[in-house]
Amino acid sequence: MKLRNLIFILILFFLIYPQEKTDTLKSYKKAPSFSLYNINKEKIYLDSLLGKGPIFISFWALWCKLCIQELDAFKKIYDQYETLGLKVLAISEDGPRAINNVKSFVKGKKWKYEILLDPDGKVRELFGVGSTMPTSFILDKKGNIRLVSRGYKKGDEKKFIRVIEEIINEEKK
DSSP: OHHHHHHHHHHHHHHHSOSOSEEEEEEEEEOOOOEEEETTSOEEEHHHHTTSSOEEEEEEOTTOHHHHHHHHHHHHHHHHHGGGTOEEEEEEOOOGGGHHHHHHHHHHHTOOSEEEEOTTOHHHHHTTOOSOSSEEEEEOTTOEEEEEEESOOTTTHHHHHHHHHHHHHHHHO
């Protein structure tokens, strides 16, 4: 009986207290190739963006307040590093009914990011994004995943900047 209770408590602990939400990866995994339509109905290919600088990918949705906070906070980072090759792909996970709302919402936010639509969640599945939103990735110019961030809290920008600067500095060598 005691063993069963202990196992139950351990399982409960790991469900309530998830593991580290940010992974700065030591051995890099290649990001899967994909293409999605943007809000202007143009097809965007990840592979065509590689080789130019770091890429920040954020899986977000209109209903997700933390997603919107993250993308709002990232505006300053994007403005600072865009000229050094930083690209941002904000991948909306809103369903087909919300697609028209995404375009007007983004326009109101004045986000200059590439807003992509993944209404069926196919790219989300490719990246192994679970239920935590936002989930963000930073890729180097070869397409290696250098950072994974699940969820968002104010101050996460510091880790994003650190990894982006690492990638930019590596490219200068």
